[in-house]
Amino acid sequence: xxxxxxxxxxxxxxxxxxxxxxxxxxxxxxxxxxxxxxxxxxxxxxxxxxxxxxxxxxxxxxxxxxxxxxxxxxxxxxxxxxxxxxxxxxxxxxxxxxxxxxxxxxxxxxxxxxxxxxxxxxxxxxxxxxxxxxxxxxxxxxxxxxxxxxxxxxxxxxxxxxxxxxxxxxxxxxxxxxxxxxxxxxxxxxxxxxxxxxxxxxxxxxxxxxxxxxxxxxxxxxxxxxxxxxxxxxxxxxxxxxxxxxxxxxxxxxxxxxxxxxxxxxxxxxxxxxxxxxxxxxxxxxxxx
Ligand SMILES: NC(=O)c1ccc[n+]([C@@H]2O[C@H](COP(=O)([O-])OP(=O)(O)OC[C@H]3O[C@@H](n4cnc5c(N)ncnc54)[C@H](OP(=O)(O)O)[C@@H]3O)[C@@H](O)[C@H]2O)c1
Numbered sequence: 001x002x003x004x005x006x007x008x009x010x011x012x013x014x015x016x017x018x019x020x021x022x023x024x025x026x027x028x029x030x031x032x033x034x035x036x037x038x039x040x041x042x043x044x045x046x047x048x049x050x051x052x053x054x055x056x057x058x059x060x061x062x063x064x065x066x067x068x069x070x071x072x073x074x075x076x077x078x079x080x081x082x083x084x085x086x087x088x089x090x091x092x093x094x095x096x097x098x099x100x101x102x103x104x105x106x107x108x109x110x111x112x113x114x115x116x117x118x119x120x121x122x123x124x125x126x127x128x129x130x131x132x133x134x135x136x137x138x139x140x141x142x143x144x145x146x147x148x149x150x151x152x153x154x155x156x157x158x159x160x161x162x163x164x165x166x167x168x169x170x171x172x173x174x175x176x177x178x179x180x181x182x183x184x185x186x187x188x189x190x191x192x193x194x195x196x197x198x199x200x201x202x203x204x205x206x207x208x209x210x211x212x213x214x215x216x217x218x219x220x221x222x223x224x225x226x227x228x229x230x231x232x233x234x235x236x237x238x239x240x241x242x243x244x245x246x247x248x249x250x251x252x253x254x255x256x257x258x259x260x261x262x263x264x265x266x267x268x269x270x271x272x273x274x275x276x277x278x279x280x281x282x283x284x285x286x287x288x289x
Contacts, residue, residue: 002250002251003225003250003251003252003253003254003255003256004152004254004255004256005250005255005256005257005258006148006152006229006255006256006257006258006262007261007262008144008148008257008258008261008262008263008264008265008266009261009265011147011148011151011265011266011269012144012265012266012268012269014151015147015266015269015270015272015273016056016059016060016269016272019060019269019272019273019276020060020061022276022280023060023061023062023276024061026276026279026280026283027061029283030283031092031279031280031282031283032063032090033061033062033063033092033093033275033276033279034062034063034064034065034090034091034092034093034279035053035057035062035063035064035065035091035092035093035094035095035119035271035275036064036065036067036085036088036091036093036094036095037050037053037054037064037065037066037067037095037097038067038069038078038081038082038085038094038095038096038097039066039067039068039069039097040069040070040071040073040078040097040100040101040104041069041070041071041073041100041101042071043099046097046098046099049097050066050095050097052268053095053268053271054066056268056269056271056272057272057275060272062272062275062276062279065091067081069081071101072101072103073101073103073104074103074104075103075104075105075108075109078104078109079108079109079112082094082096082109082112082113083112085113085117086112086113086114086117089282091117092117092275092278092279092281092282093117093118093119093274093275093278093279094113094114094117094118094119095119095120095271096109096110096113096120098110098169110122110123111123111124115137116278116281116282117278118137118278119137119140119271119274119275119278120139120140120271120274121135121137121138121139121140121173121274122139122168127168127173130173130176130177131176133176133180136277137274137277137278138173138177138270138274139169139173140266140267140268140270140271140274141169141170141174141231141263141266141267141270142170142173142174142177143177143270143273144263144266144267144269144270145174145177145206145229145231145263145266146177146178146181147266147269147270148229148257148262148263148266149181152255154204154227154255156178156181156182156183156204157181157182157183158182158183158184159183159184159203159204160183160184160186160201160202160203160204161178161183161184161185161186161202161203161204161205161206162185162186162187162188162198162199162202162204162205162206163175163178163185163186163187163188163206163207163208164188164189164192164195164199164205164206164207164208164209164215164243165187165188165189165206165207165208165209165231166187166188166189167208170208170231171187171189171208172187174206175187183204186198186202190214195215196221199217199221199222200221200222200223201223202222202223202226203223203226203227204226204227204228204229205217205222205226205227205228205229206229206231207228207229207230207231207232207242207243207244208231208232208243209232209243210231210232210233210234210243211232211234212234212236212241212243215243216243216244216245217230217243217244217245217249218245218248218249219245219248219249219251219252222249222252222253224252225252225253225254226252226253226254227253227254227255227256228244228249228253228255228256228257229256229257229262229263230242230243230244230246230256230257230258230259230262230263231243231263232244232259233259233264240259240260241259242258242259242262243259244256244259246258246259
């Protein structure tokens with residue numbers, strides 16, 4: 001029996017429909033949702049990510065303010081830019097594209113974003129709310145994954161879930177969202193012993209490594225009927241690839257998300273959702289999506 005493909009493009013499309021309606025409601029309340037994007041340097045992947053996010057915003061009626069900065073942009077200049085965006089009433093959300101060049105401290109930079117404009121959920125107060133199960137703004141990739149579970153009616157209660165990633169962007173926030181849904185969660189990383197055995201006993205595997213030379217999830221590493229979510233993004237022979245041997249794993253799994261077309265579109269959709277949420281805050285209106 002072959003498992004089902006988790007179609008992130010289809011789910012993202014349905015989320016975007018909801019967002020489009022929320023944006024038009026906000027506009028009729030006199031609020032034009034606006035996201036400020038901050039990109040430092042010439043990293044081609046970062047440029048592509050920011051362009052895609054800006055296009056997705058335009059597609060649902062969110063305006064963007066583009067800040068493209070020189071590679072040598074200093075921490076002082078960054079602090080002053082973030083402070084001015086925090087004060088700008090026409091800007092509702094602030095997105096600083098990571099990674100930043102080495103002279104800029106990522107934590108120092110994202111920490112000073114107003115928590116009310118923090119669409120990536122990177123400020124200490126929003127991370128704290130997330131860890132206590134009270135988050136309104138949730139980080140985009142983890143919440144996009146949760147939206148996929150919801151769309152496909154994948155019940156997480158009591159399930160053994162493993163996350164292969166412990167980063168602040170993916171693994172750690174995802175842990176909190178999964179525990180809130182009553183899953184039993186194990187976090188694995190490069191120092192984990194017996195990774196294959198962890199995978200083999202899991203009902204759900206979420207992998208986010210992004211380097212096929214280090215790791216590929218193959219069908220012998222999963223149990224029958226497992227759910228597999230592939231977050232990793234790597235390149236092989238010029239093509240975008242994930243962590244999972246999709247063609248073979250789907251023959252044994254119940255659901256598998258592909259790369260591309262799985263988690264990626266959901267990350268962008270959740271950014272749009274968060275932007276609409278922060279725009280709603282600006283008028284004291286509750287979240288519209
Ligand atoms: N689709 C999307 O929207 C989306 C969004 C975000 C990220 N991503 C992708 O997801 C991947 C991870 O992103 P990230 O920012 O979290 O990167 P990261 O900070 O480099 O995290 C990679 C994680 O993989 C672990 N790891 C590396 N080699 C391993 C191995 N051999 N066995 C087990 N674990 C191993 C690392 O462990 P240590 O902590 O021990 O080093 C780390 O926790 C990247 O490919 C990125 O492009 C995709």
